[in-house]
Amino acid sequence: MKYIILIGDGMSDHNLEALGGKTPLEFAKTPNMDAVVSNGAIGLFNSVPEGYPPGSDVANLSILGYDPSKYYTGRAPLEAANIGIDLAPADIAFRCNLVSLDGEGAETIMADYSAGHITTEEAAEIIKTLANDEELSNGGIRFHAGKSYRHLMVYPNGPVKLEATPPHDISDKVISPHLPKGEGADTIVALMERSRVVLKDHPVNIKRREAGKNTADSIWLWGNGKAPKMETYKERFGKSGAIISAVDLLNGIGVYAGLEVINVPGVTGYLDTNYTGKAEYAIEALKHHDFVCVHVEAPDEAGHQGLIKEKVQAIEEFDELVVGHILKKLSPFAPYRVMVITDHPTPVLLKTHTREAVPFALFESGDGISDAPTEVDLSITGQGFSEFSAKQSGVYVEEADDLIGDFFKN
Secondary structure, eight states: OEEEEETTTTOOOOOOOHHHHHHHHHHHHHHHHHHHHHEEEEEOOOOOOOOSSOHHHHHHHHHTOHHHHHOOHHHHHHHHHHHOOOOTTTTEEEEEEEEEESSSSSGEEEEEEETTOHHHHHHHHHHHHHHHTTTTTTGGGEEEEEEETTEEEEEETOOSSSSSGGGGSSSTSSSSGGOEEEEHHHHHHHHHHHHHHHHOOOHHHHHHHHTOOOOEEEEEEEEOOOOOOOOOOOHHHHHHHHHEOSOOHHHHHHHHHTTTOOOOTOOOTTOOOTTHHHHHHHHHHHHOOSSSEEEOHHHHHHHHHTHHHHHHHHHHIIIIIIIIIHHHHHHGGGGEEEEEESSSOOOTTTTTTTOOOOEEEEEEEOTTSSSOOOOOHHHHHHOOSSHHHHTOOOOOEHHHHHHHHHHHHH
């Protein structure tokens, strides 16, 4: 048996007047995900347990079968694993966003959590400057370049009990109520403020300003935590596996889970990502592994930016170029089992994550049946991959162990 999980990040949403009262999932043309539902089953999954923030870290740990109450220590340690950072027991990793801010003092606004989706090359120059600043590197603090706006800071013996808000949760909001709080907060805020001084006239920002682009005005520190202790998929399920994503977080989970992290050329995490490349690499990986997970970030990014048209486009491209492409090439691998799921809602009107349960759909090829699921006329069946269909099914899975346990059950 081969196993495939396809994750469309942030696809779930709320009903929108601009879409005739439909959600982006209901409005989008998704014949392949609909076919999985019509030939299999749909339900709701509680990806974010009570007491946890509705982040991609918690939600995707849950999807992959790692109960956050047992394994979650923070987002940044997971990302650190993917870029090869070995955390010492006393190290605290922080996610380090490059962000655009508007205004000064108490009225400063989070103008752009991604600094205009700054390029990885530009960001590397900025991170190098931050790492060489004596005040920012005091106490052995280290900065590590990641991709685009997403980077890491490692703070030896840094604060553990610190509440830090993700910057994508406060788009267009005044930042002062959302600055880090708790143990060591003054030090972390001081680092963020120092970065504004260092970056004000940075050459990269001067060029971006002249080009009319958003600038990297500051770092934003969050997602802090120590390295987690996780069992691998081989240890837990007796299966080898691979993960494909443009996001360090997902790949970091893969590292701790003992999965092969497959890097696909041209993946960006946005609408311009190499969808087909992800699908092709997934099919190739199935030749060598029992399990493959493919994660696509684009719907989530559109949600954070409040872009309805782009979110619908991202969902449709995920359906056609990833789900559809993979389903059409699964015949040689029968019997197989496919799960299509989203990790959390990212409503475009809120521009942030919410904690509602998310739709998931399962399809299994029959004994001796190697064809992909058959597309159906939804005007007749009334079924499809959507929040409403999942709720109407009456199927509700609350625990991470139950979802992955049923998926791997032979």
